[in-house]
Amino acid sequence: MNPDYPGEVILAVDTSLGTAVALIDDDGTLRSDASAADPLGHAEVIGDLLVRAISDAGSGEIAHVVAGMGPGPFTGLRIGIAAARAFALGRGIPVIPVPSHLAAALTAIERDAVSGPFAIVTDARRREVAITVFDGADADGIPLVTVDTRLVPSMDADEHLDGVRRIDVATLSAVDLARVGARAVAAGRTLAGDEPLYLRHPDVTVPGAPKKVGR
Amino acid sequence: MTEPLVLGIETSCDETGIGVVRGRTLLSNTIASSMDEHARYGGVVPEVAARAHLEALQPSIDAALAEAGVRLDDLDAVAVTSGPGLAGALMVGVGAAKGLAVALDKPLYAVNHLVGHIAADILTPDSDPLEYPTIALLVSGGHTSLLHVRDLTTDVEMLGETMDDAAGEAFDKVARLLSLPYPGGPEIDRAALDGDPNAIRFPRGLSRASDLAKHRYDFSFSGLKTAVARWVERCEADGVPVPVADVAASFREAVVDVLVTKALAACADLGVPRLLLGGGVIANRRLREVALTRAEAAGVTVRIPPLSLCTDNGAMIAALAAELIASGRRPSTFAFGADSTLPVTAIQVDERVAVM
Numbered sequence: 001m002n003p004d005y006p007g008e009v010i011l012a013v014d015t016s017l018g019t020a021v022a023l024i025d026d027d028g029t030l031r032s033d034a035s036a037a038d039p040l041g042h043a044e045v046i047g048d049l050l051v052r053a054i055s056d057a058g059s060g061e062i063a064h065v066v067a068g069m070g071p072g073p074f075t076g077l078r079i080g081i082a083a084a085r086a087f088a089l090g091r092g093i094p095v096i097p098v099p100s101h102l103a104a105a106l107t108a109i110e111r112d113a114v115s116g117p118f119a120i121v122t123d124a125r126r127r128e129v130a131i132t133v134f135d136g137a138d139a140d141g142i143p144l145v146t147v148d149t150r151l152v153p154s155m156d157a158d159e160h161l162d163g164v165r166r167i168d169v170a171t172l173s174a175v176d177l178a179r180v181g182a183r184a185v186a187a188g189r190t191l192a193g194d195e196p197l198y199l200r201h202p203d204v205t206v207p208g209a210p211k212k213v214g215r
Numbered sequence: 216m217t218e219p220l221v222l223g224i225e226t227s228c229d230e231t232g233i234g235v236v237r238g239r240t241l242l243s244n245t246i247a248s249s250m251d252e253h254a255r256y257g258g259v260v261p262e263v264a265a266r267a268h269l270e271a272l273q274p275s276i277d278a279a280l281a282e283a284g285v286r287l288d289d290l291d292a293v294a295v296t297s298g299p300g301l302a303g304a305l306m307v308g309v310g311a312a313k314g315l316a317v318a319l320d321k322p323l324y325a326v327n328h329l330v331g332h333i334a335a336d337i338l339t340p341d342s343d344p345l346e347y348p349t350i351a352l353l354v355s356g357g358h359t360s361l362l363h364v365r366d367l368t369t370d371v372e373m374l375g376e377t378m379d380d381a382a383g384e385a386f387d388k389v390a391r392l393l394s395l396p397y398p399g400g401p402e403i404d405r406a407a408l409d410g411d412p413n414a415i416r417f418p419r420g421l422s423r424a425s426d427l428a429k430h431r432y433d434f435s436f437s438g439l440k441t442a443v444a445r446w447v448e449r450c451e452a453d454g455v456p457v458p459v460a461d462v463a464a465s466f467r468e469a470v471v472d473v474l475v476t477k478a479l480a481a482c483a484d485l486g487v488p489r490l491l492l493g494g495g496v497i498a499n500r501r502l503r504e505v506a507l508t509r510a511e512a513a514g515v516t517v518r519i520p521p522l523s524l525c526t527d528n529g530a531m532i533a534a535l536a537a538e539l540i541a542s543g544r545r546p547s548t549f550a551f552g553a554d555s556t557l558p559v560t561a562i563q564v565d566e567r568v569a570v571m
C-alpha cells in the first residue's frame with residue numbers, strides 16, 4: 001500500500017443498477033454492505049441504506065467517497081452520484097469517480113475467478129446493452145479495460161462480442177466498487193471524469209416549424 | 216430553537232436553487248439556471264435540466280455557504296423539494312439532500328414546492344408579516360395555481376390550476392409562433408411594448424358561464440395558443456405581415472386578464488381581501504400592473520415578494536422548512552422520494568412519527 005495513504009475507511013455508492021452502498025478499510029476489508037436490488041426506487045432507499053451501512057461499519061473516519069459513474073439508466077444513476085458528492089461535501093472529503101463496470105469486473109476476477117478476456121454486459125434500456133471488455137487486472141489490481149464501454153443493440157450483442165465470454169450483470173457490488181476506488185487512490189490514479197457515463201445525448205427532438213392548426 | 220439555520224435545495228425544474236436562511240432572515244439565494252441550454256429546444260427538456268442539476272449542485276452549495284458566511288456544520292437542518300416538478304430533476308436534489316443530511320447527521324425536511332413559493336414571502340423583512348387567510352396565485356413555466364392559504368405550515372388548499380399548459384409555457388409557445396426567442400415571457404413583453412392590447416380579442420380560457428360552473432378557478436391556455444396560431448396563419452395565407460406587436464400585446468392581455476379575474480373572483484367568493492403573487496411569470500410587468508390596479512379597485516391588498524424570490528429558488532424551500540421547525544414539526548424520514556404530482560395539501564412529506 002502507498003505509505004502516504006493514511007489507511008482509513010472508504011464509502012462507495014452506486015445506483016447504476018440497484019442501489020448499493022458499502023464501506024471498506026483501505027486494504028479492502030469489508031466493513032459493511034447495504035444494498036437494494038430494485039432497479040427503481042433509488043431516491044427512496046438511498047438515505048436509509050447510507051445510514052445502515054455507516055452504522056454497521058462501526059468506528060473510523062470515512063476518508064473518501066467512491067461514486068459509481070455508470071453506465072446506467074440516467075435518472076437512477078444520478079441519484080447515487082448526487083448523494084455521494086453531497087456526502088463528501090458534508091464531510092469535507094474527496095469523491096473518487098469510478099466506472100461502475102470496473103466493480104462488476106473485479107467481482108468476476110476476484111470472486112468468480114474468471115480468467116482471460118470477458119465482457120461485462122448491463123441493460124441500457126431502449127433495447128440496448130452497455131458492454132465493456134476486460135482482460136484480467138493491471139499491476140495496481142484494477143481490472144484492465146481492453147475495449148471501452150459502448151452501447152450496442154441487445155440483439156447484436158453476441159455478434160459484437162465475437163466469442164468473448166459474456167457476463168450479464170443485474171446488480172453491482174459496492175464493496176468491489178470501493179475496492180477499485182481504494183486501489184485507484186493508492187496508485188494515485190483517476191479512473192473517470194466528473195461527467196456520468198451517459199453514453200447518450202439527452203434524448204430530445206428539436207422542434208421545427210410550428211404545426212399548422214388550420215383555419 | 217426559534218431561529219433555525221436551514222439550507223434549502225430546489226431542483227424541480229430548470230433552476231438549481233440553493234438557499235440559506237436563519238429563521239425568516241435570508242442569508243443566501245444562489246441560483247444556477249440551465250435556461251440557456253433549453254433555448255434551442257424552445258422549452259425545458261427534462262433530461263437536459265437533470266444533467267445540469269447534477270453539475271451545478273456542489274458549486275452552488277459552496278457559493279451559497281460562502282455568501283451566507285456559514286459552514287455546513289453550523290446548519291440546524293437541510294430542506295429539499297420533494298415535489299411537484301420534473302421527476303428526474305427532483306431526484307437529483309433528493310439524492311443530494313439525503314447524502315448531505317446523513318453526512319452531517321442533521322434533520323432533513325422534505326417539502327412542497329408550491330407552498331415554498333408562498334413561504335418566499337416571509338423572507339421580506341421590510342413588509343408586515345403574511346396575514347391569513349390569503350389567496351395565492353402562482354404562475355410560472357411549470358405551474359399556474361390558485362391557492363387558499365389559511366396557514367403556511369398546516370392548511371393550504373388548491374382552488375384551481377391549469378388544465379393544460381402553464382402560463383409560462385403559453386408565453387414560450389406563442390413566442391415561437393411569432394418567431395421570438397426563448398424564454399417567451401420577456402420577449403413577448405418587449406414585442407408588446409408598442410402593441411395595442413385590445414387589437415385582437417383572443418379567447419379567455421374557461422371563462423364562459425358554462426365553464427365557470429365546473430372550473431371556476433381552473434385555467435386553460437391551449438385554446439388561446441391555438442387562436443394565436445390561427446391568427447398568424449391567416450395573416451400568412453392572406454400575404455399580410457403579422458402585426459407582431461398587436462398579437463403579442465393582445466395575447467398577453469388575454470393571459471393577464473384571465474389570471475387576475477380568477478384570482479380576484481376567489482378573493483371575493485371566499486371573502487379574503489389579500490392576494491399573494493408568486494412564480495417566475497410575476498416578473499411580467501403587465502401582470503403586476505393589472506393585478507395591482509384591479510385588486511385596489513376590489514379592495515384587495517396585493518403582496519409580491521422580490522422577483523429573485525418569485526422564480527424557483529432554494530431560499531423559499533429553506534424558509535418553509537424553518538417555519539415547520541419553528542412550529543415544532545419533526546423532520547422527514549429518509550423514505551420519501553420525488554413526487555412529480557405532490558398535492559399542495561402535503562406541505563411536508565413523510566414527517567417522522569413521534570416516539571412515545
Ligand SMILES: [Zn+2]
Nearest residue numbers: 355357494527
Ligand atoms: Zn415554481
